[in-house]
Amino acid sequence: MTVRFRALMGACAVGMFATGAATGAMAETTITVATVNNGDMIRMQGLTSEFEKAHPDIKVKWVTMEENVLRQKVTTDVATHAGNYDVMTIGNYEVPIWAKQGWLLPLNFPDSYDTKDILPAIRGALTLKDKLYAAPFYGESSMTMYRTDLMKKAGLEMPEKPTWAFIAKAAKAMTDKSAGVYGICLRGKAGWGENMAILTAMSNSFGARWFNEKWQPQFDSAAWKDTMSSYLDLMKNYGPPGASSNGFNENLALFQQGKCGIWIDATVAASFVTDPKNSKVAKDVGFAMAPHKDGVSKDANWLWSWNLAIPAGTKKEKAAETFIEWATSKKYTELVASKDGWANVPPGTRTSLYKNPEYAKIPFAKMTLKSIDAADATHPTVDPVPYTGVQFVAIPEFQGIGTAVGQQFSAALAGSETGEQALQNAQSLTTREMTKAGYIK
Amino acid sequence: MARKVTTKRRITVTVIAWIIALLIFFPILWTFLTSFKTEGEAVATPPHFFFFHWTLENYLEVSERSDYVLYFFNSVVISVGSTIIGLIIAIPAAWAMAFVPGKRTKDVLMWMLSTKMLPPVGVLIPIYLIFKNTGLMDTRTGLVIVMTLINLPIIVWMLYTYFKEIPGEILEACRMDGATLKEEVLYILTPMAVPGIASTLLLNVILAWNEAFWTLNLTAANAAPLTAFIASYSSPEGLFYAKLSAASMMAIAPILILGWFSQKQLVRGLTFGAVK
Numbered sequence: 001m002t003v004r005f006r007a008l009m010g011a012c013a014v015g016m017f018a019t020g021a022a023t024g025a026m027a028e029t030t031i032t033v034a035t036v037n038n039g040d041m042i043r044m045q046g047l048t049s050e051f052e053k054a055h056p057d058i059k060v061k062w063v064t065m066e067e068n069v070l071r072q073k074v075t076t077d078v079a080t081h082a083g084n085y086d087v088m089t090i091g092n093y094e095v096p097i098w099a100k101q102g103w104l105l106p107l108n109f110p111d112s113y114d115t116k117d118i119l120p121a122i123r124g125a126l127t128l129k130d131k132l133y134a135a136p137f138y139g140e141s142s143m144t145m146y147r148t149d150l151m152k153k154a155g156l157e158m159p160e161k162p163t164w165a166f167i168a169k170a171a172k173a174m175t176d177k178s179a180g181v182y183g184i185c186l187r188g189k190a191g192w193g194e195n196m197a198i199l200t201a202m203s204n205s206f207g208a209r210w211f212n213e214k215w216q217p218q219f220d221s222a223a224w225k226d227t228m229s230s231y232l233d234l235m236k237n238y239g240p241p242g243a244s245s246n247g248f249n250e251n252l253a254l255f256q257q258g259k260c261g262i263w264i265d266a267t268v269a270a271s272f273v274t275d276p277k278n279s280k281v282a283k284d285v286g287f288a289m290a291p292h293k294d295g296v297s298k299d300a301n302w303l304w305s306w307n308l309a310i311p312a313g314t315k316k317e318k319a320a321e322t323f324i325e326w327a328t329s330k331k332y333t334e335l336v337a338s339k340d341g342w343a344n345v346p347p348g349t350r351t352s353l354y355k356n357p358e359y360a361k362i363p364f365a366k367m368t369l370k371s372i373d374a375a376d377a378t379h380p381t382v383d384p385v386p387y388t389g390v391q392f393v394a395i396p397e398f399q400g401i402g403t404a405v406g407q408q409f410s411a412a413l414a415g416s417e418t419g420e421q422a423l424q425n426a427q428s429l430t431t432r433e434m435t436k437a438g439y440i441k
Numbered sequence: 442m443a444r445k446v447t448t449k450r451r452i453t454v455t456v457i458a459w460i461i462a463l464l465i466f467f468p469i470l471w472t473f474l475t476s477f478k479t480e481g482e483a484v485a486t487p488p489h490f491f492f493f494h495w496t497l498e499n500y501l502e503v504s505e506r507s508d509y510v511l512y513f514f515n516s517v518v519i520s521v522g523s524t525i526i527g528l529i530i531a532i533p534a535a536w537a538m539a540f541v542p543g544k545r546t547k548d549v550l551m552w553m554l555s556t557k558m559l560p561p562v563g564v565l566i567p568i569y570l571i572f573k574n575t576g577l578m579d580t581r582t583g584l585v586i587v588m589t590l591i592n593l594p595i596i597v598w599m600l601y602t603y604f605k606e607i608p609g610e611i612l613e614a615c616r617m618d619g620a621t622l623k624e625e626v627l628y629i630l631t632p633m634a635v636p637g638i639a640s641t642l643l644l645n646v647i648l649a650w651n652e653a654f655w656t657l658n659l660t661a662a663n664a665a666p667l668t669a670f671i672a673s674y675s676s677p678e679g680l681f682y683a684k685l686s687a688a689s690m691m692a693i694a695p696i697l698i699l700g701w702f703s704q705k706q707l708v709r710g711l712t713f714g715a716v717k
Contacts, residue, residue, distance in 0.1 A: 036676070037675065038676055038678055042506065046506075063661050063662050063665070063669075065672055066675035067676070069672055069675075076565075076566075080570060082569070084578060084579055180486075252680055256481070272680070278680070
């Protein structure tokens, strides 16, 4: 009897255990995260096991894509509510547009997340009607990176806030074409996220704007003419050959190989150019703010962030939000620091990171924060504008228009048309598209 | 009278052929070499050809980061599956067009080919929505269907060309011997057309293996093949050329090996009927 009773109890226990395990397995949620292939995101993929350890009921699947492929795929997915992805990596260009369309779910984090700790410039770009629609994973601005050794050799000293006139003077002094050293490297490859990022930011620092308050294009303004002639003069006299096909990667390769004196580009490049493993000039790099024209209050700082958001089509909202909370938390930065050091922590998102004395030791940390703080997505230009966004105009039509204008400017750099012709063409094509889209009545 | 081939002429032709072959092969060679470099060496100017620090680091990192086996398996299922289904549909279709042509056969063939003239992006949204509503999104079944439909015109055209070379009298003779239609296609026509079917199969496996538009747009985490595996290593902000090259080599290696071993059939198939 006793033996039978024990056997029965044992069977019940096994049964209960099995049922419990089955229930546990059933409760497991797998979320799919769509992301870009950059160093910070890859590092996060490597740390997924830490998240899964802390949240055993959630498994994470990664879909990594090239930026343009990602943009195309997640746009189709979110617009059709296909629900292929539970978490999407999107830029601060998409966030306000998609949030307005109702394609993203608002994020409701607990107080412990400390939403107010997110840098105000970044938080503002991700908020619509007081609701946060995406959490920043990494943020960047643009800044001036220069060769300290060449600058010293030229007998010049880079000010913290250089003017375009000083940049031209320094670029001239640093250029030694016979040695394959070019004074300045700027993006020339056509694309709204390529040459138009630097040219739009540069135009802001010359007092130009894309549109006036009635959405009329302003490429025929004196400020745009000034921007274009300064850009072409710099690049044609002191830039590398074939610059019209150079984007971020090409300029990064040139700078790392010691072929550029000055490079004005994304702050994220700082960690690459100071990495002795890949950069020949790692020890001779200095940082300054992005330039401005003498007398103009705006610098050529842009503002970009890669953010994690939840598409409205997902059925795993809770698990997705838990993952985003983890990936963009203060604890995550501490985790990265403990594994790979403070230099590899995703930058540009939290105020507390820049107050951390360990992080302050990173040579480019201070300048990155200053650059991000100097960018104002809600007031990007000297004159008032009807749009938000610093190096882009946050309207759905901008991707197409920005790339078409970028092609004109790239052609001017390649020499197949003059700067003036490029501006005229930009004016007419933008007017046509904006009229077609109903902005200009 | 045949023209005499001089030694000088033979050497010239050989040299030119080698130059052209090397030019065509150079991108693959460069990708191969880059895959064994560090990221710094991958962008070095002037470029290093053979004298650099060879490393397997990129292959190790790529294998560690991505589930290569899953991508590979998906590629095999999609390319082989779509080719087999395509052949099952195309063999009877090509038989009918080659041996029992109607008034509109040529028009039908032209119409089938014309479907290849439409840029795929033109039908992306409708197909995307169909996939979404039928639950085919990010499934191997869905991609096999799409690949079959995409490559069907080419399979039909190739088989039609081969079948046209087979004398109709042989089929007539077997019919007179009492063979049914099924027996005629299965036991007479198919064995005679095996070289043609083999080269069609190989070519379509290669086409389906390399197809990148639909495989990128209709997949996410589960059914993504090797094209998506390569795309995941491309980045406009960060120099990952060595890793991208390693991923590319891992993606093309299987099909390169298949192509190498079956080159005789491929060349025969592609030049079939070219000289009459």
